Amino acid sequence: MNNTEETILILGAGTGGIAAAHELSKKFGKKHGSRPVKIILFEKEENNVFAPSLLWLMVGKRKPKQIYRKTSKLAGHGIELVTGNIEKIDPANISVTTNGKTYQGSYMIVSLGVNQAPECELNLWGHDFYSLEGASNFHDAIRNFKGGKIAILVPSLPFKCPAAPYEAAMLVEAFIRKEKLREKTEISLYSPESGPLPVAGKQLSDGVRQIMGMKGIQYHSDHQLMSATERTLTFSNGSTFEYDLLAYTPKHSCPSVISETALIGKSGWIEVNGSTMETNFQNVYAIGDNTFIPLHVGKPLPKAGVFAHKQAITVAQNISKKISGEKPDKTFNGEGQCFLELGDGKAGYAGGNFYAFPAPEVKMKSPGFLWHWVKIWFEKYWFYKHFR
Ligand SMILES: Cc1cc2nc3c(=O)[nH]c(=O)nc-3n(C[C@H](O)[C@H](O)[C@H](O)COP(=O)(O)OP(=O)(O)OC[C@H]3O[C@@H](n4cnc5c(N)ncnc54)[C@H](O)[C@@H]3O)c2cc1C
Structure with a gap:
């Protein structure tokens, strides 16, 4: 281990980017031994929407202001926030350009979601x-x-x-x-x-x-x-x-700032190692909706926050290990769960292993009031944990 500064660039402060930044800040937010580690989070939007709550907004169970928080609240605890549109990504040099300024890193996590x-x-x-x-x-x-x-x-x-x-x-x-x-x-x-x-x-x-x-x-x-x-x-x-x-x-579609780089694969998305989320570029990782991971069943892994979140933790822990001079041995195993709102205050809860062979093994628990309340709790917990 040497004493040069390490910089981790996290592109996109959505589900994956926030989870990765949080996990890294737990490890490096306070002084980490004698080695300085910078965590820079890039995001274009000033307001950060919790997407699952859009469904409640449709039917008047939430007001718009209840389902977003200021992106600026993500800064602190060792996380530096850069607000602005990412104009260029250079994966070979691990650099990113925003507001005309180029930032150089030692690691990069790309989590820019989808263009809608x-x-x-x-x-x-x-x-x-x-x-x-x-x-x-x-x-x-x-x-x-x-x-x-x-x-x-x-x-x-x-x-x-x-x-x-x-x-x-x-x-x-x-x-x-x-x-x-x-x-x-x-x-x-x-x-x-x-x-x-x-x-x-x-x-x-x-x-x-x-x-x-x-x-x-x-x-x-x-x-x-x-x-x-x-x-x-x-x-x-x-x-x-x-x-x-x-x-x-x-x-x-995949955000054009990614499509313009060699990160893009034949699928039109970033094709990663489905266990480690490594791209073809050393120390450059991609997680969440901007990735493409083929499953045994012939379809890709669905785009969902639960996967972005788990992949973020895997990547953040492996980067932490690399910086600490340890072997990066964490893997994403394809497990994921989701709530299914049914109306009338009830929800189902489905989950399982999407990497299972020959097909995903996913089961739904008996629907009821409990899962709806757990979903409400998760919304509150997400805001409390990341936007204090
Ligand atoms: C109605 C709805 C309900 C959902 N419910 C669930 C659910 O119950 N469970 C679940 O698991 N998932 C759910 N999802 C899906 C979930 O929200 C996404 O899969 C998840 O947010 C993906 O995380 P991500 O980090 O890959 O992308 P995102 O969360 O979309 O984050 C990408 C970020 O990158 C930023 N960005 C993009 N381009 C640039 C640029 N050029 N410069 C700077 N910043 C940029 C964006 O502004 C955004 O903040 C739901 C989605 C919707 C729309």
Whole structure:
């Protein structure tokens, strides 16, 4: 071990970036022996949204201000925050340029999530519930809704949080029922997927399909959107749907600042070692939604905060070990869990090992009030832990 300064660049202060910075600050935030370690966290947004709560915002269970915190609160405890758009990443030199200034590091963790954009002009006709503004506007619209046809639409794959559109449909159904509009309202979910959460296996997928069926939600799998107008969705199989209110997921792509580098793989995402999250560049790691990890089942690991979080801890611990002159022996094992909001204050809890051979082994625990409350607790805990 020598005494030169080590600098760890963390790109993106979303789920993965925050978790990595926190883990590293536990180790290096206070003086670490005689060796100075700098942790620099880069983020473009001034407000940091807790994405799972967007679903509650849609149905009035949260106000916009309740689900974000100031990004500036992430600074401190050994974490230096640089706010601004990352303009350039140079993985070979482990450097990043923001606001015209280049920062050089000894380690880099890339966690820039996905670029979200509307397609088929859906932004003209509906609400992108994957954004604070879209989820909030959807709530304004549903508050004034008097009955009719509501569409929850997944226009393209991949999309983060495989459960979110299904949760959105079930929360909307509960809201409409409470407003005594159920008899006058048809709720439909359209997706190009073969079924709900297909990567999690047939048992879980069938279970979610069944729950939606019991709630009278019309589910249309294998429906690829072709075009949209003010009232009509048209799908590639020729079918159409006339809607009165529309909530949709945006098109996801890898942020262009990554696509412009040699980090990008054939998949259009960063292809990492699925155990260590190492990229093709030494001491450069990528975690979370901007990565692509193929599973035995032929599909990629879903994009979800739980994976970004666990991968962040693995990478942070391995970097800590390297800096301390130890062997980096931590691995991400493909395990993940998620809550599934069902409406009426209830939720399910599904989890398992997505790296299992020949297919992910994922099971859902009996749905009930408990999991909903655990999800609320997690929201509060996340804010308390990182934004004090
Ligand atoms: C409605 C909804 C519900 C969800 N529910 C769940 C759930 O219940 N469980 C779960 O596990 N996951 C859930 N997710 C998914 C989860 O939010 C993401 O998978 C997770 O946030 C991914 O973490 P990340 O660090 O990879 O990316 P992000 O959290 O998206 O962070 C990326 C960060 O990088 C920043 N950034 C991007 N480009 C630049 C740039 N050029 N310069 C500077 N900064 C930049 C972004 O502003 C962002 O803050 C949900 C998502 C949505 C939309």
